[in-house]
Amino acid sequence: MDIRVKVRDAERIVIKIGSSSITHSETGELNLSKIEKLIRQIADLKGAGKEVMLVSSGAISTGRHALGIKEKPSTLCEKQALAAIGQARLIMEYRKLFSEYSITIAQILMTKTTITDDNYRENAKATFTQLLDYGAVPIVNENDTISTYEIQFGDNDRLSALVSTLTEADLLILLSDIDGLYTDDPNTNKDAKFVDYVDDVDKYMSMGKSTSKSDFGTGGMYTKLLAAQIATNSGTDMVIASAEDMSIIENIARGEKIGTYFPAKQNKDFDWLNYLE
Secondary structure (H helix, E strand, C coil), rough: CCCHHHHHCCCEEEEEEHHHHHEECCCCCCCCHHHHHHHHHHHHHHHHEEEEEEEECCCHHHHHHHCCCCCCCCCCCHHHHHHHHHHHHHHHHHHHHHCCCCCEEEEEEEHHHHHHHHHHHHHHHHHHHHHEEEECCEEECCCCCCCCCCCCCCCHHHHHHHHHCCCCCCEEEEEEEECEEEEECCCCCCCCCEEEEECCHHHHHHHHHHCCCCCCCCCCCCHHHHHHHHHHHHEEEEEEEECCCCHHHHHHCCCCCCCCCCCCCCCCCHHHHHCCC
C-alpha cells in the first residue's frame, strides 16, 4: 500500500510558513510573489473541499522593515513593539490577497495559556471549528505583543503542531528553507543523507539538538522534530518540505513523495501539554 495514501485523503490541513520563506533575504521586505503563490495553493485546496489553517511567522521581521530597522531587536519591549506593528501589516496583506479569491480570513493570536487553561483551550477549539464551518481560513501566530515569555520560548513549528492537535487536523505541512530531514547537517557534512520517511521520531531527536548552530538547531530542525512528536502522537500526519516553490503544497496534498513524511501514530497515553514546559 502507498504509505502516503492518508496524505491524499487529508480533509483538514494545517500549513506552517516561516519568516524566511515569506520575506526577501536581502531586505526583509515581504515577498509578495511567494505569498501570492502560497495563497493560490490554499485557494486550490479549498476548491477541492479541504479545510485549511495557516500558521504564519513574520510579524517582527515585517515590523523591522516597516520602520527601516536593520538590526535584530535585543530587548523584549522592542520585539513586542515590532511584533505589534508587523502583525498589523502582515494580516493586512493576507486579507488583501486572499480577497482576490473571495476567501475570508480570521486572525488568531495564541499564547501558552490558550492551550494550558482548560476553558481557554475549549473556547479556542470551538472558535476554530466555527471558523472552518464558515469557510474561513484561520491565520495563526503567537501573541508576541503581550506575552512576556512567548517570544523567549515560543516557536511556530511547535505552535503549528499544537494547532493541529487542538483542531484534530489530518495533515500538518511544515514549509521552511530546508527540504526535509537529513542524517546530519548537509551544510557541513557532504555525506549527510536525506530521510524521506520517519517511522520513529525519537531516534532523531539527539541529532536535532547537536546541530543547534545551523537551521537544524533551536528554531530549526530540532523544533520541527518536536512538532513531529506532538503531531504524530496526536494522530496527525506531518510533512517537512522546502518553501522555495509554493506549488509543492499541491504536490504534497496529492501524496507525492516530497519532503520528509512522518506518519501519524495515535498514542492514547500521549500528553501533548507536556510539550509546553
